[in-house]
Amino acid sequence: MAAADESPRMPKMNPEALSLAFEWRRFTRLATVVALFTAPVFFLVLLNDGVSVPLAVVLTFFAVIAFRGTVDLVVHRLIPRPSLFGASGELLAEDIVARRRRWYWRSKWIRVAWLAVIAFAALGVFNLALRLFFGISAPLFSTFSAAQPLLAQNGPIFLSLLLQLPLLFLANALIFIGPLMLMGIKQVKAYEPGDANWGVKLSDVRGQAEPKEEVTRVISLWQSGEDFKAAGGKPERGLLFLGAPGTGKTMLSKAIATNFNCPFVTMPGSGFAQTFIGVDVLVVMYLMSRARRLARKWGGQCIIFIDEIDAVGQRRAALGSGLASGSLTQAGGGAPEPFYGEWGALTASGDVIIETREWRERLFASRATPWRAVYPPWLQNTRERIAQVMFPGGMMGGMGGGMALNQLLVQMDGMDEPPMLKRFFTRRLNTFLDATYVVPQRVGPVKLRVPAPPPRSEQVYFIGATNAPIDSLDPALIRPGRMGRHIWFRTPTKDDRKDIFELYLRKVSHLPDLDTDHRRDELARMTNGYSPAMIEQACSMALTLAHSEGKQAFGREEIVEAMTTVETGTARSIEYVPAESRATALHEAGHAAASYLYQENIEATRLTIKMRGNSLGHFQAMQKEERFSSWRSEQMARLIMVLGAMATEVVFYEENTNGVGGDIGSVSELACRMVGLSAMAPIRVDLDGRFGSEDEEEAARERIMARFERIGNQLIQRGGSGQSQASDSAYITGVLNDRFKRSMAAQLIGQAFVTAYNSALHNRAALERIADELIDRRELHGDEVVELLQRVGLKRPPIDVLDPACWPKL
Secondary structure, eight states: OOOOOOOOOOOOOOHHHHHHHHHHHHHHHHHHHHHHHHHHHHHHHHHHTTOOHHHHHHHHHHHHHHHHHHHHHHHHHHSOOOOOTTOOHHHHHHHHHHHHHHHHHHHHHHHHHHHHHHHHHHHHHHHHHIIIIIOOOOOGGGHHHHTHHHHHHHHHHHHHHHHHHHHHHHHHHHHHHHHHHHHHHTTOEEEOTTSOOOOOOGGGOOSOHHHHHHHHHHHHHHHHOHHHHHTTOOOOSEEEEEEOTTSSHHHHHHHHHHHSSSOEEEEEGGGGOOSBTTHHHHHHHHHHHHHHHHHHHTTSEEEEEEETTHHHHBOOGGGOOOSOTTOOOOTTSSOOOOOBTTTTBSSTTSOEEEEOHHHHHHHHHHTOOOOOOSSOHHHHHHHHHHHHHTOTTSOBOTTSSHHHHHHHHHHHHGGGSOOHHHHHHHHHHHHHHHHTSSSOSEETTEEOSOOOOOOOSOEEEEEEEESSOGGGBOHHHHSTTSSOEEEEEOOOOHHHHHHHHHHHHTTSOBOGGGGSHHHHHHHHHHOTTOOHHHHHHHHHHHHHHHHHTTOSSBOHHHHHHHHHHHHHOSOOOOOOOHHHHHHHHHHHHHHHHHHHHHOTTEEEEEEEOSOBTTBSOEEEEEESSOOSOOOHHHHHHHHHHHHHHHHHHHHHHSSOOGGGHHHHHHHHHHHHHHHHTTOOOOOOOOOTTOSSSHHHHHHHHHHHHHHHHHHHHHHOOTTOOSOOOOSOOHHHHHHHHSHHHHHHHHHHHHHHHHHHHHHHHHTHHHHHHHHHHHHHHSEEETHHHHHHHHHTTOOOOOOOTTSGGGSOOO
């Protein structure tokens, strides 16, 4: 059986409609003939009334076309026009001309009617005013004749008032909103090629190879993509830079402005937030007008860069909140890691910092610059008073740039439109020629109509930068065709930091030792969480320290001191008493040793007993391989590492200090997260058939787990640390309120502490050597920490849970 033909077919026109269409054509031609035959009679009437021949010809012409247009309007009211769906091109073209004529004459008669009504009403009001205020009575149509003496005496006054009132209204409006409008317009900064040089080259943007390559490819198409367009390609109209603060978004935009030979216009997103509704729209229109003028001047392209575009591009309330934009959930699932203080420590005391991908993202996000008002403080106060007193109903523009976003979206879509004035005059002229009925569409091959203007040749492209999650932006802004190309800027990894050091060390005098691969790798490991600006500051500060000591170049010692100053400020010159200094050194050594023994994917980067912030000292490390998820064994290793400090104190002093409070809070939170969110149960105790029967072995296993639980219950912090920046602690409360889950969390903590205790007991001599070195040096960095941990001979101890000596006495 043959397949049915599914190709689309043009519908055939209704025969009755086709017949009616031809009758319309015949009737319109007959009306034209009637108008032309009656024209000589009208011309002679005008001549008999004393009208000159040229004026009579002009009046006769307008009378003919007015009669012809009026006939069309009247007949259209009486007879419906036929549907031409599916008609030939000729009929459709004639229908377009007919509709255009009808619109032209209909608009003219409507205006005449309104003018007549307004004139009659004005005449009646003027006549009534003469009667009431001046005692002049006159027939309605003799009003002006009767008022001639009054007009001759007071006419200049009336005329001046008529001219002054609009000007006064305009002046008041400018005084009222002018300064606020000016503040918004001043945010627009336009730079032509050669106007400014930020000193930033594309080669200076380091640690972001993929975004830099992507941006270069897109902007090259913007500037010289004729072959691409000829092949049918359509370049992106906008780019959206996404990433944490300090990752290089603004720096890359400066490189674009410096290196690409086209005008560049910048605008902060907060500049669209205006006092009065509608002013933000004017700011957008000014921005686009400025960009178009520059594009026409410089060959057809202009780039607009909107920094912090989330200030104007937030998702509109009518669209809902979308995905949870504020969620801190890890890519691998589960709740966010603990994040305490300025540097995101794992513990509330701030003495354990581990670099991970999530840690960097949250650290850089915490450095985001707070929103700043567009206006200076005195003008901002005036704005708020106006909003509260004069316009309590909401005339003020407290919408956060909502109307600006709508206008910006329109402008992004409307860049290919023809020029407005050309389009206006072309449409008006062609409509008038059609409405005359006597000027044909064409004479032979020559068209007698102005051709439609082509779209503008200049193109305005957009680049937006934001620190906010992409889900918080309006979908209409980030869709393809607007800012549809999304470029992600990651926080600098270790390899990225090596690349950044290569740039900034090249600019300052330093010792050759810092140019070796080994030393560069060490510098990258020591600068956990550094932004490019922080690395540049560290290099500059290191040179300052070297010069203060009479050196011409700096080395490892100076840059290490500069790093610690950049990170946490100048170390406090506080001298510990010897006993407290040793206790602090042992505490930090406990963290470092436990991490070295049990965290295979962690490498130490710093060990210090210098007091910075609220921490007497701290241990800092980083992941060797960054992963999105982790196994139970890795989570257990973290518990052991955090509890390693307290276990060391118990081994050396048979008691612990109050400095372990932050550590206990951290392990309590981590254990609850393991049980409540990740279904990670305690490790099963393997007794390896050391009992005569399975029942005896199981009973022994239960006694051992109960002992782990007792230790865990003694350590677990039921109230929570209360200082973590984690978004949701509901899972902690849920675990602690559930007897079964709390039991498992306590067992996890008990197992980790027993392991840490035995490790400290077995490596007591090594811990003493680490503490002695730390007391002597006060601070160790990079390879110094790694080499020390390797040198002291740390080893994992065998743990026999049936041996009473392995159990700590708490």
